[in-house]
Amino acid sequence: MPEDFEETVVAFLNYSEGGEIYIGINDKTKTIVGVEKLDLVQRQLTDRIKNNIKPHTLGLFDILIEKIDGIEVIKVVVTSGIEKPYYLRRKGMSPEGCFIRVGSSNQHMTKEQIEAMYARRVPFRLSNMRSPRQKLTFKQLEIYYSEQKLTLNDEFLRSLDLLNDDGSYNYAAYLLADENGVSIKVAKYAGTTKVDLIENEEYGYRCLITAAIRVLEKLRVENKTFAKVTAQKRLERQMVDELALKEAIINAIVHNDYSREVPPVVEIFSDRLTITSYGGLPQGLSRESFFRCRSMPRNRELMRIFKDVDLVEQLGSGMSRMLEVYDSSIFAFEDNFLIVTFPFADGYEVLGTITQNSTQVSTHDGTHDSKNNSKNNSTNEKIKKILEFCAVPRTREEMQDCVGIKTREYFRKTILKPLLDSGEIVMTLPNAPKSHHQKYVVAPNSSGSLI
Numbered sequence: 001m002p003e004d005f006e007e008t009v010v011a012f013l014n015y016s017e018g019g020e021i022y023i024g025i026n027d028k029t030k031t032i033v034g035v036e037k038l039d040l041v042q043r044q045l046t047d048r049i050k051n052n053i054k055p056h057t058l059g060l061f062d063i064l065i066e067k068i069d070g071i072e073v074i075k076v077v078v079t080s081g082i083e084k085p086y087y088l089r090r091k092g093m094s095p096e097g098c099f100i101r102v103g104s105s106n107q108h109m110t111k112e113q114i115e116a117m118y119a120r121r122v123p124f125r126l127s128n129m130r131s132p133r134q135k136l137t138f139k140q141l142e143i144y145y146s147e148q149k150l151t152l153n154d155e156f157l158r159s160l161d162l163l164n165d166d167g168s169y170n171y172a173a174y175l176l177a178d179e180n181g182v183s184i185k186v187a188k189y190a191g192t193t194k195v196d197l198i199e200n201e202e203y204g205y206r207c208l209i210t211a212a213i214r215v216l217e218k219l220r221v222e223n224k225t226f227a228k229v230t231a232q233k234r235l236e237r238q239m240v241d242e243l244a245l246k247e248a249i250i251n252a253i254v255h256n257d258y259s260r261e262v263p264p265v266v267e268i269f270s271d272r273l274t275i276t277s278y279g280g281l282p283q284g285l286s287r288e289s290f291f292r293c294r295s296m297p298r299n300r301e302l303m304r305i306f307k308d309v310d311l312v313e314q315l316g317s318g319m320s321r322m323l324e325v326y327d328s329s330i331f332a333f334e335d336n337f338l339i340v341t342f343p344f345a346d347g348y349e350v351l352g353t354i355t356q357n358s359t360q361v362s363t364h365d366g367t368h369d370s371k372n373n374s375k376n377n378s379t380n381e382k383i384k385k386i387l388e389f390c391a392v393p394r395t396r397e398e399m400q401d402c403v404g405i406k407t408r409e410y411f412r413k414t415i416l417k418p419l420l421d422s423g424e425i426v427m428t429l430p431n432a433p434k435s436h437h438q439k440y441v442v443a444p445n446s447s448g449s450l451i
Contacts, residue, residue: 001023001041001044001045002023004106005021005045005048006048006049006052006053006088007088007099007106008021008099008106009021009049009053009057009061009076009078010053010086010087010088010097010098010099010106011099011100011101011106011107012078012080012101013053013057013060013078013079013080013081013084013086014080014081014084014085014086014098014099014100014101014109014117015080015100015101016080016284016285016286016289017080017289017292017294018077018078018079018080018294018295018296019078019101020075020076020077020078021075021076021078022066022073022074022075022076023035023041023045023073023074023075023076024071024072024073024074025068025073032068032069032071032073033071034071034072034073035072035073035074038065038072038074041074042063042065042074045063045074045076046063049061051089052088052089052090053086053087053088053089054086054087054088054089054093055081055083055086056083056127056161056300057081057086057300058160058161058300058301058304059297059299059300059301059302059303059304059305059307060078060079060081060297060300060303061076061077061078061079061315062076062077062307062315063075063076063077064076064077067397077315079294079295079296079297079315080284080285080289080294080295080296081296081300082121082125082282082283082284082296082297082298082300083121083125084117084118084120084121084284085098085109085113085114085117085118086098093114093118094111094114095108095109095110095111095114096108098113098114100113120283120284125299126170126171126172126175126258126299126301126302127161127162127164127170127171127172127301128170129170129171129258129259130164130168130169130170130171131168131169131170131171131173131174131177132174132181133169133174133177133179133180134168134169136169136173136174136177136178136179137177137178137179138157138173138176138177138178138207139178140178140206140207140209140210141176141177141207141209141305144207144209144309145308145309147309148308148309148310150308157169157173160172160301160304160305161301161304162176162301171258172299172301172302175207175208175258175302176207176208176209176302176305177207178206178207179205179206180204180205180206180207180208181205181261182204182205182208182211182258182261182263183202183203183204183205183211183263184202184203184204184211184212184215184253184263184264184265184266185200185201185202185203185263185265185266186199186200186201186202186203186215186218186219186265186266186267186268187199187200187201187265187266187267187268188200188222188267188268189267189268189269189270190270191269191270192269192270192271192272193269194267201218203215203218204263208253208302209305209306209309209311211253212249212250212253212306212311213311215249215253215266216246216249219245219249219266219273220242222268222273223238223239223240223242223245224238224239225238239273239342239344240273240342240344241325241326241342242413243321243325243409243410243413244321244322244324244325244326244342245273245342247317247318247319247321247322248275248318248322248340248342249264249266249275250306250311250312250318251277251318251319252264252275252276252277252338252340253277253302253306254297254299254302254303254306254312255277255279255282255297255298255299255338256277256278256279256298256299257277257278257279257298258278258299260278262278263278264276264277264278271343271344272341272342272343272344273341273342273344274339274340274341274342275339275340276337276338276339276340277337277338278336278337279298279336279337279338280333280334280335280336280337280338281333281338282296282297282298284296287333290319290331291319291323291328293317293319293320293323295315295319297315303315313408313409317407317409320407321407321409321410322340324407324410326342330342330343379414379415382403382405382414382415383415383418383419385402385403386399386402386403386415386419386425387419387424387425387442389402390425390440390441390442391441391442392441393428393439393440393441394439394440394441395438395439395440396408396411396416396438396440399411399415399416399440403415416440419440420440423443424442424443425440425441425442425443426440426441426443427439427440428440428441
């Protein structure tokens, strides 16, 4: 356990792009030595960050287990905070307690740097705003935590930072209460403009987690699937990539600026789907850092809770998943708004029906979608490689490494789940699907029919 651990966390919190800390690598020799008692060390690191650093850091860090050369180490992901300067609790907001990252080292901040950073501190925080209602209940929130086998004790309101110092509810509590006055609008238009509104629904006035899930369910219905049938099999694709769409919705809800009580808005046109969130980029986060998937949670209280209930996987992961499928042109930045526009898949108008015995998907201009075919071929090659690789039991991490896919959810959706659903591979521990010891192996009667 490095003695300067907290100093490094503080330096990354104060740095414009955050950073990552690995535990289990020898600093001098750069060799991978690993970590014993992983769960214990994770808890110790969490406690050190929570108890030894000010202001509050919940929602601003992740502690993950990662394998390097087959050896398990711990990776601590730290985002850039919006309440700078952060400092060591025992030394206060002073040059002795404040650090900044310079190159590969932590440097003490000067008094002038501290004062300048404090002057730029963003005044808005959900926990600084008083809830407009003080009679709140949290039954829905308790259910979401219990579904993750997490128990909320009598002090959960304070531990989740939902109370002000005087014991009153703050605005984060208001957003997560069973009843509130916030709703997310989903509008649908007949054409490419807002002239012909055919549907206008609101999801909310309740716990923000429930509202987010309802919006995702609505968009899952609207995100139609088109198909083609070839001589070998039926191929399908959706108007918008499902995983990218989910990440964009969750990002818009979690990072929205609620200080003006302007919630996110979703609009569905005949050729595109747009998601608009209020607030633009958080102060201190540049466009370059944004596209490098650096995270700076505007609402760390929401980030922490959405992560607890498994709607957020890890810091910065949402952007990387979207950019795996779409390029940066889907994002538009305005002074007070961030807009994500998903153009519908090529051939949207043509593929309203299934074309029998077609071997190519035609786009709206009559050309062929070679990019889609290329992507399908690439996936098939990965599936073939996995089936060969899993002749003996393999872990999910080993399978991802085999085909070079870094994102866990993307691998699960495109490779692992289809193979499990078809019976091509099976779990070695079918009664414990989420076990850390789970492995996958080719089924004894597998024919490789997916490829």
